[in-house]
Amino acid sequence: xxxxxxxxxxxxxxxxxxxxxxxxxxxxxxxxxxxxxxxxxxxxxxxxxxxxxxxxxxxxxxxxxxxxxxxxxxxxxxxxxxxxxxxxxxxxxxxxxxxxxxxxxxxxxxxxxxxxxxxxxxxxxxxxxxxxxxxxxxxxxxxxxxxxxxxxxxxxxxxxxxxxxxxxxxxxxxxxxxxxxxxxxxxxxxxxxxxxxxxxxxxxxxxxxxxxxxxxxxxxxxxxxxxxxxxxxxxxxxxxxxxxxxxxxxxxxxxxxxxxxxxxxxxxxxxxxxxxxxxxxxxxxxxxxxxxxxxxxxxxxxxxxxxxxxxxxxxxxxxxxxxxxxxxxxxxxxxxxxxxxxxxxxxxxxxxxxxxxxxxxxxxxxxxxxxxxxxxxxxxxxxxxxxxxxxxxxxxxxxxxxxxxxxxxxxxxxxxxxxxxxxxxxxxxxxxxxxxxxxxxxxxxxxxxxxxxxxxxxxxxxxxxxxxxxxxxxxxxxxxxxxxxxxxxxxxxxxxxxxxxxxxxxxxxxxxx
Amino acid sequence: xxxxxxxxxxxxxxxxxxxxxxxxxxxxxxxxxxxxxxxxxxxxxxxxxxxxxxxxxxxxxxxxxxxxxxxxxxxxxxxxxxxxxxxxxxxxxxxxxxxxxxxxxxxxxxxxxxxxxxxxxxxxxxxxxxxxxxxxxxxxxxxxxxxxxxxxxxxxxxxxxxxxxxxxxxxxxxxxxxxxxxxxxxxxxxxxxxxxxxxxxxxxxxxxxxxxxxxxxxxxxxxxxxxxxxxxxxxxxxxxxxxxxxxxxxxxxxxxxxxxxxxxxxxxxxxxxxxxxxxxxxxxxxxxxxxxxxxxxxxxxxxxxxxxx
Numbered sequence: 001x002x003x004x005x006x007x008x009x010x011x012x013x014x015x016x017x018x019x020x021x022x023x024x025x026x027x028x029x030x031x032x033x034x035x036x037x038x039x040x041x042x043x044x045x046x047x048x049x050x051x052x053x054x055x056x057x058x059x060x061x062x063x064x065x066x067x068x069x070x071x072x073x074x075x076x077x078x079x080x081x082x083x084x085x086x087x088x089x090x091x092x093x094x095x096x097x098x099x100x101x102x103x104x105x106x107x108x109x110x111x112x113x114x115x116x117x118x119x120x121x122x123x124x125x126x127x128x129x130x131x132x133x134x135x136x137x138x139x140x141x142x143x144x145x146x147x148x149x150x151x152x153x154x155x156x157x158x159x160x161x162x163x164x165x166x167x168x169x170x171x172x173x174x175x176x177x178x179x180x181x182x183x184x185x186x187x188x189x190x191x192x193x194x195x196x197x198x199x200x201x202x203x204x205x206x207x208x209x210x211x212x213x214x215x216x217x218x219x220x221x222x223x224x225x226x227x228x229x230x231x232x233x234x235x236x237x238x239x240x241x242x243x244x245x246x247x248x249x250x251x252x253x254x255x256x257x258x259x260x261x262x263x264x265x266x267x268x269x270x271x272x273x274x275x276x277x278x279x280x281x282x283x284x285x286x287x288x289x290x291x292x293x294x295x296x297x298x299x300x301x302x303x304x305x306x307x308x309x310x311x312x313x314x315x316x317x318x319x320x321x322x323x324x325x326x327x328x329x330x331x332x333x334x335x336x337x338x339x340x341x342x343x344x345x346x347x348x349x350x351x352x353x354x355x356x357x358x359x360x361x362x363x364x365x366x367x368x369x370x371x372x373x374x375x376x377x378x379x380x381x382x383x384x385x386x387x388x389x390x391x392x393x394x395x396x397x398x399x400x401x402x403x404x405x406x407x408x409x410x411x412x413x414x415x416x417x418x419x420x421x422x423x424x425x426x427x428x429x430x431x432x433x434x435x436x437x438x439x440x441x442x443x444x445x446x447x448x449x450x451x452x453x454x455x456x457x458x459x460x461x462x463x464x465x466x467x468x469x470x471x472x473x474x475x476x477x478x479x480x481x482x483x484x485x486x487x488x489x490x491x492x493x494x495x496x497x498x499x500x501x502x503x504x505x506x507x508x509x510x511x512x513x
Numbered sequence: 514x515x516x517x518x519x520x521x522x523x524x525x526x527x528x529x530x531x532x533x534x535x536x537x538x539x540x541x542x543x544x545x546x547x548x549x550x551x552x553x554x555x556x557x558x559x560x561x562x563x564x565x566x567x568x569x570x571x572x573x574x575x576x577x578x579x580x581x582x583x584x585x586x587x588x589x590x591x592x593x594x595x596x597x598x599x600x601x602x603x604x605x606x607x608x609x610x611x612x613x614x615x616x617x618x619x620x621x622x623x624x625x626x627x628x629x630x631x632x633x634x635x636x637x638x639x640x641x642x643x644x645x646x647x648x649x650x651x652x653x654x655x656x657x658x659x660x661x662x663x664x665x666x667x668x669x670x671x672x673x674x675x676x677x678x679x680x681x682x683x684x685x686x687x688x689x690x691x692x693x694x695x696x697x698x699x700x701x702x703x704x705x706x707x708x709x710x711x712x713x714x715x716x717x718x719x720x721x722x723x724x725x726x727x728x729x730x731x732x733x734x735x736x737x738x739x740x741x742x743x744x745x746x747x748x749x750x751x752x753x754x755x756x757x758x759x760x761x762x763x764x765x766x767x768x769x770x771x772x773x774x775x776x777x778x779x780x781x782x783x784x785x786x787x788x789x790x791x792x793x794x795x796x797x798x799x800x801x802x803x804x805x806x807x808x809x810x811x812x813x814x815x816x817x818x819x820x821x822x
Contacts (some may be wrong), residue, residue, distance in 0.1 A: 054699075056821055077701030092696035094689045095813075105689050106700030109682045156700075 006068070007032050007164055007195040008053075013062035015048055022048040024219040025062065030164060030195040035186065037198045037206050040216035041239055041437040042408060046199050049216075050166045053197075054086050055079045066164075080106070085162030087153045089169040095142035099135055099152050100124060103159050120159075127158045131185065146296065147178040154185065165189065166197040171205055175294045176465065176498030183209050201239070203232040203246075204466070217241055240438045247470050248445040251453075255473070256285035258322070259337075259457030260306070260426045265316035267298070267305045274313075275301040277481040283426065283457040288448065290472025290489075291461040293501055298481035299461045300343055303430045306459070307340045308333045309348075321425050334363065339424030341415055343431045343461075349415045350403055357385040357399035360418050392417035393443065409440025416447060427451060427458045433467060445471060465497060479503040516779045517772075520652060526775045527656040527768065531664060534767025536561070536726040538667040540745035541752065541759045542674050543718025548749055549678060550711035551691040551814035554596060555611025557719045558742025559618020564588040564723030566622040569733035570629060572636040582663070582724045589720015592618070593713040601709050604818040615742070623735040630733070638731035639663060663725040670718075674756040687711050691812035694819040704819045719745075744795070751801050753809040762801070769793055 008030040015023040023045045030036045038046045051057045053064065055073040064071045066082055073079050079086075093102050104120045121137035128135055133151045141149060150170065157165050167186070171179045186209065190196055200206050206213060207227045215222040215238040222238045236244050260283040269275030276298040283289045293299055304310035306318055308330040318326050320336040328336075342349040350359045361381055364370060370381050385399040394413045396406055403411060412432065419427065429448060433441040448471055452458055462468050468475055475492050477484045477500035485506030487497070499509040516522065540557050547554055554560075564585040571581040592614065599610045639661035648658040678684040686707045689697040694704045719742065726741070727733055744766065752758030773793060776782045 075701070076699055077703075080701045086699065088695075088699065090695075092693070092699040094693045094696050096692050097685070097688065101685055102696075104682075105685055105697060106702045113681050113683060115680055115682055115685060 005032050006030070007066070009065040010049070010053065011063050011065070013049060013052060013059050013064075015052060015057060015059050021219050023052070023059070023062075026216070026219070026221055028214055028221070028224075030197060032195055033190050033193050034211040035190050035196045035198050035209055037200060037210040037213045038216060039200065039203075039206055039213050039235060039239060041201065042435055043218075043437070044216040044239070045219040046216055047168065048219075050086065050168065050197060050199065053079065053166065054084060077106075080160060083161060083163040084166070085157035085160060085164070086166040087150070087157065087168065087170055089172060091149050091153055093141045093149055093152060096140065098138055098140050099144075099155075100137040102141055102152060103137070103156050107160065123159060124155055127155050131155075131158060131188065133158075133185065146173045146294070147175075147181075150174070150178075150182065162194070164195045164197070166199070168199045169201075170198075171200065171202065172463075173295055175502045176494070177502050179205065203235050206235065207232060215239055236438060242439075244438050244442055246442075248442070248449055250449050250471070253286050253453060253473075255287035256455060258282050259285050259320070260459060261317070261319040261322075262302075262306065263317040263319075265302070265305060265318065266313040267301045267310055267316070268313070269298075269301050275481050276305065279478075279481075279483055281459070281476060281483070283459050285425070285455045285457050286452055287473045288452050288458040288460050288471050289486075290468035290475045291459065291478055292465055292468045292475055292497055293463070293478035295463045297478050299463075299478055300430070301481075302478070303340075303343065303428055303459075303461055306428055307338065307342075334422070337425030339419035339422060339427045339456075341412075341419055341427070341429045341432050343434075345408070345411055345415055346404075350411055352402075352404035354403055355400050356389065356394065356396050356403055356406070356414055357382065359403050359414050360385045360388050360399070360421075363418060363422060388417040388421055392420075392447075407437070407440075409436040409443075412436050412440065412444065416444065420447070420451065424456060427456050428461075429458055430461045431463065432460070433462075433464070465494065465501075469494065469497070477501055477506075485509075517775065517781060522775065522779075524652050524656050526771045528659070529774065530764065530768035530771035531657065531660060532729060532767070533770050534763045535661075535664045535667045535729065536722040536741060537745050537748060537766055538722075538760060538763040539663075539670070539725055540719045540722035540742060541748040541763055542667070542670050542756055543715040543722070544746055544749045545752070545754055545756055545759050546674060546678070546687065546718075547711050547715030548815055549691045549754055549812055550687045550708045551694060551812055551817060551819070552600060552708050552712055552715070553607045553611065553746070553816045554614070554712070554715055554719075555608060555743070555746060556592070556596060556614025556618065557611075557715075557722075557745050558738050558740060559615035559622075560589055560592045560716055560719040561618070561723035561726065561738050561742045561745075562622040562736070563592065563618040564720035565727035565737055566625055566733055568724040569636060569727045570625070572728070573630065573634065576637060578637060578639060578728060581728060582721070585724025585727075586717050586720045589717040589723070590713060592720070593716030596716060597709040597712040600818065601705050601712065604820060607816045607818070619736060622737075626733060626735055633732050633734050635732050639725075639728045661729065663721070663728070666721075667725070668760075671756050671760050678756070683707075683710075688812075690819070691814055694814050694817075695821075698819070698821065708819075750811070754812060765797070769797060 006029050010028045013023050013026045026049055040046050048057060052059045055075045055078050058074060071082060100117045100121045103124055104115060104117060109116045110119060124137040133155055135151050135155055186196060198209060210227055212224055212226055214224040217239060236246055262279055262281040265276055265279040266274060267276035279302060291299055301310060305312050317324060320333060320338055323336055325333050325336055346352055370377055389396060389399060392413045395410050433444050448458060460471055472489055474486055474488050475497060476486045477497060479501060484500045496509045499512055500506060540561060544554060544557055567588045568581040568585040571584045572578060596614055599605045600607050641659050641661055644658040648654040678688060686702050689702060690704045690707045698704050748759055748762040751762035777784050
């Protein structure tokens with residue numbers, strides 16, 4: 001139950017990194033039995049603050065009090081022994097070890113120097129029963145689904161008897177149904193007296209789970225507030241520092257001819273498993289087809305197969321603007337009018353060490369416009385790049401700036417500028433706003449709709465269901481490599497799409513309450 | 514060819530194969546521990562050379578075989594401290610650092626040998642020790658149980674390594690820092706300390722391997738190992754990072770080598786065709802690697818220096 005007593009107090013926390021003050025005298029506290037949310041954009045300082053709490057970073061200034069006692073936390077081991085636990089965004093599990101081994105790791109064994117895994121397994125089973133967390137201690141973690149892995153993380157924390165648990169974006173990889181289950185578990189933990197720090201930028205979830213919300217912007221606390229006193233719009237405004245339009249305007253538009261056609265596409269994943277099964281899709285000129293689904297259900301492989309980066313199994317066909325490009329390479333597909341915004345912008349979207357200009361030029365660097373007798377023509381290139389930077393509102397000191405020094409949102413704008421300047425007939429947009437701040441997200445959303453109205457056929461792949469619901473004309477739901485169903489956006493209900501994302505067939509999902 | 518398939522020749526070949534396998538086994542088992550913690554040491558050959566020289570030198574000066582073994586291990590330990598400092602404390606790239614260690618070991622052992630000894634002189638070798646009862650088993654006894662103590666030790670270290678990795682908390686730490694060091698770090702396991710200790714174990718065993726090599730041969734010459742340390746590293750891959758697999762690789766390698774030697778002695782293959790025959794074990798390993806590499810995966814964090822971001 002919530003009490004007024006403070007479990008944790010962090011006062012005047014300041015932490016500077018070269019060139020940026022990540023935390024600027026932040027005050028933050030957690031009471032026993034409450035879920036206190038840290039809300040903010042990427043780079044607002046949420047992660048830095050909890051990393052200081054967990055001993056991964058040392059603060060430059062400020063103090064921490066835990067259960068009213070001053071604490072110095074210089075290493076994770078100290079945080080753990082003070083009964084602070086942390087569930088990281090990327091699971092901190094060793095895939096090749098069993099659940100019991102993962103739980104036991106770092107804890108004292110009763111049979112030192114030998115392990116006591118049988119005792120650990122018993123205790124894990126006990127915790128599972130108590131908290132309604134179904135996990136089998138003897139299974140290797142790599143065999144578990146994402147939702148199960150998260151349960152292992154919570155069991156790990158409970159096994160260590162944590163009192164204060166930090167959850168860093170725990171819902172990023174879950175289906176809406178799994179999110180609901182997680183929230184039940186978290187609420188139960190809070191009710192039994194635990195203090196929880198929930199880190200998120202998903203406003204809907206923040207409003208439903210939190211007792212209090214602290215909004216951070218540019219390393220400073222904007223306000224600490226309860227959900228009853230605020231709204232998602234107001235929270236968004238606090239995060240960004242100006243009013244934002246969360247739902248883009250999207251007039252209805254009649255689509256034209258078919259631009260992208262995918263038939264019977266089956267694709268292997270990285271480990272030679274089948275990750276896309278017999279997928280059929282049509283995208284018309286002037287429409288956005290959204291692909292919804294939890295990450296890892298074949299979306300990335302589907303996109304890579306369409307882009308020509310991944311080979312397809314016999315029988316599958318990809319047509320761009322009526323031309324079969326199944327056996328053609330990336331260059332041929334681009335020449336046929338394909339634009340590609342890849343899922344991981346720093347991995348295959350842009351080259352971090354290159355300048356903004358070089359990245360803008362990447363696709364067209366061989367074209368006649370930018371070369372003279374095989375040499376790069378820098379005059380024409382710089383003019384072209386400077387125009388793109390201006391047109392797409394890329395915030396960069398110059399086109400000579402290394403791309404890696406830009407923010408995620410601006411790098412994404414560079415990629416969009418490059419892809420859209422080629423005037424694609426088909427645009428493949430994968431996770432276009434992942435890790436991008438709200439301001440840039442708003443801009444990118446408007447850009448995608450503008451492209452649609454210009455007649456581009458867009459395949460939008462996103463894990464953010466709100467994004468798909470806001471942008472798409474039709475929504476295809478992907479689960480375990482298959483398209484579970486395709487629903488026009490006017491008929492789509494959030495809850496129904498959520499069920500389909502968990503593999504429930506379209507008809508059944510439609511009939512659910 | 515029929516000369517080869519007589520019982521006594523086969524027994525002798527097996528015996529010599531097991532003897533030849535000993536240094537590989539010791540070095541590969543150590544390297545297995547190191548690699549399971551995420552540290553690749555390409556300098557094994559250099560460490561073996563240095564240890565082999567010092568072991569040889571100690572026997573030459575004192576005649577004390579066990580002191581020589583101890584010195585060999587100690588040299589490995591010192592090289593482990595150096596390699597640990599470079600790769601764990603300074604977070605240097607492992608591949609290049611390992612090659613540096615190799616060249617250092619190769620050069621220093623060569624220099625010391627020329628300065629201190631000059632021309633190769635034979636020294637005492639490790640005596641074979643018969644194990645009571647077992648050594649009397651016909652055929653099997655002479656092949657397996659009339660070996661030197663370091664060979665017995667090498668084979669005893671196989672279950673020891675299995676146990677260390679599988680059943681101890683330190684083994685759990687080693688496996689976790691080799692697969693996902695961030696996860697281990699977040700649970701309060703010191704990645705640096707775990708890797709450092711794993712490196713010390715790996716290098717001590719490479720040192721022991723060097724000592725075993727030189728004390729079985731009873732002589733030292735520059736570049737005595739001729740790349741054995743690199744083969745030992747390859748055997749870890751061959752054995753899929755499991756001590757039993759590594760043992761199979763080391764034995765296979767030793768037996769193929771022994772067979773080649775035996776065939777030369779029997780005139781089955783010409784002695785001056787030795788270069789081609791000497792390649793056989795390497796070709797075998799490469800083939801095995803090609804076949805195996807598709808099935809097993811290396812420790813996920815192998816060769817990756819760890820730092821908190």
